Amino acid sequence: MLAPLLGTCGLALMLFSCGGGDQATTSNNDVATTDETIRTNIRLAKRNAQNEFVEGTEFIRDADHVGQIMPARYQNEGPAWENENIGFRMYWDERNGIDIHGKKVRDMVMDTVGLDGNNYHEMSDWGMDVLKAGNSLGAGSIALMIDGEVYRIGDAREEKITITEEGAERSAFLLEYNGLEIAGRTIDLDWNISIEAGTHGYESTVTATGLTGGESLIIGIVNLHSDTLYTVEKEDRFVAYTHGPQAEKEYYLGMAVSVDEADFVDHGELAPEAQPVASTYYVRAKLENGKPVGYRFTAGWAPGHPEFERREAFEAVIQ
Template identity: 40%
Template sequence: MKKQITFSIFITMLLLTACQERTTQQIIKLTNPSDFDRVDEPIVLARNIFTIKDIPNKNCIVLDKDQRAIPFQLDDLDEDGQWDEMFLLVDLKKKEQIDIIVMWTDQMSNKQFRQRANVRFANKAGDKILNDVNRLRSTDTKLSQAEFQMEGPAWENDVVAFRNYFDARNGIDIYGKRTKEMILHKVGINGQNYHQLDDWGMDILKVGTSLGAGAIAISSGDTLYRVDLPETSTYHLLVNGPLRSVFDLKHHNFKIGDHQLNINHRISIWGGAACYKSSVTIDGLQGNDALVTGIVNLHSDTYIEEKADQYLILATHDIQAEDQAALGMALLAKSKDVIDVSEAPKEGSGIVSTYLLKLKAENNKPTNFYFYAGWATQDKGYTDKSYFMKRLKKDAMRWSRPIIIK
């Protein structure tokens, strides 16, 4: 309460001085075009939307019409030393238009926002955070377990968490969560077994040699290539909360057939979402090369393929979580980007036990898709397939009809 009062006093002082030279404000209008409420809507405001000069020398506060602080962060995604995007999470009722006030000031605010997104990549002991690390070239889980806290980088929000096996398997796994708190700092530390249900949740997915929860591969001709052993493969953190976290998995000189690709797999996650977003940019594509992603089907024999607005939904729903609970998993991609849906073999030396989504890819142009997980142990609604599908369709409509920004 004391912090709230202190911040309220600070805002009052700012408003009293708003007409003076040291404080400048700009009103941004946000309009929800949908016939349903949009909660925790991710809003990205590009730097060039702001008309004020000398932004780098100013501190920022964002308020609603009632002078309540709106959580935000300023992200430097191109790492040129200046932020590129302001990221916010806002609530809008159906067809609602709201004004947000962005105030740039010389005065410093000590306002701290709750951590709702997080990335963690640490050594086995968990006492050293890693960045710009080279991927292991083995496929032996014992080696990755001995090297890294969770076998590789992990990312979470207040709904769900994921991890990447940072070796030649390059699969993606799911941690089901039973808390809104950030938990990755304690997963697998000091004897904690994430394969058993804990107060925070557990590892809920069997990945094997599938693509798991949205890992990537490349299709060229009749061959499907796991992105396993490029010349170099690295992890690089860009942004770590409090509302959105972003990192890159970079693959340099990945050989397919008679040519090589450079692949950047950018992963982002934000508060309130049951998903993460992949943005994959490739250089060196030839002929009919395509991007492929997928959903493991070790415990599901049926997939759902539906169109919703501008998106195609590829989903499964079954008793397929490791705690024997219902688990829904889904990929959402723009229908115009989808080439086809297929199924990998059940066994063999390559990618197996996966429903595959093949996507168009152009050189140096990002291809985007979302991966969703709904675990019934966290939310009993996910026991019902229709509950899961309804949520997916609503998000397909959200991504098809972005918030109007003026």
């Protein structure tokens, strides 16, 4: 069910934290996980002819990489990003979903997660993949709504990813979807994703051109194991979130989307049998031609931060 609007939570919480073909620019400066000053990281690597994952800073997605390919052509099936508290990965194909890597350690681990023989679906010393996404938008992925119909954005004429920043306190990358043929429109869409140290999520900015009217942005939260969406007005932002034993192995997990109230349109739910996106709570935001719209996604996994077994504790860290 959809819960009624709640008052802003004033709970203060102190959580511990440390401090056609590919065109690729390769890098040999993998982030060292032993350096305590490194608190953000992006892993972007592709399998080469020697069956090894080689890190890069820029790729154009292979034209035939539309459906899921196994063994994975890209480490983690696409880009992975993290800070000391939480990690994420994207299925860089037509699914275009985002998954969560729950972390029990504060050092950077995504460079080695997703290697062959590394089963991130089972608990390890660093943590595990915590989310079952199915055909949903997962952990804050996006789609377009045009005149009431939902459209995925995972299959464009050309899709490019570029790491734009990778530092100790902040890292960011840009996804470019060029030539999306949707509802009689040809749309180009830029999706910036960044993560900062000390937070429990990531921030995104979406800019689309080629819009002709009737378009809006939807940002999703998978609801395969949740039946309640909580809504909050918090510091001039609209927040929608879930909380409960909804992670793999029934661990407690909170997931939240927030947008500026000025950009908020409405929120809703896509049913389990819906196509092309199913089992998703969504927040809908305004989308104007050439104008950036932003949102934040927050995730709290209790094995990494036991405070998040309490819904009030998770709500307190949502930005």
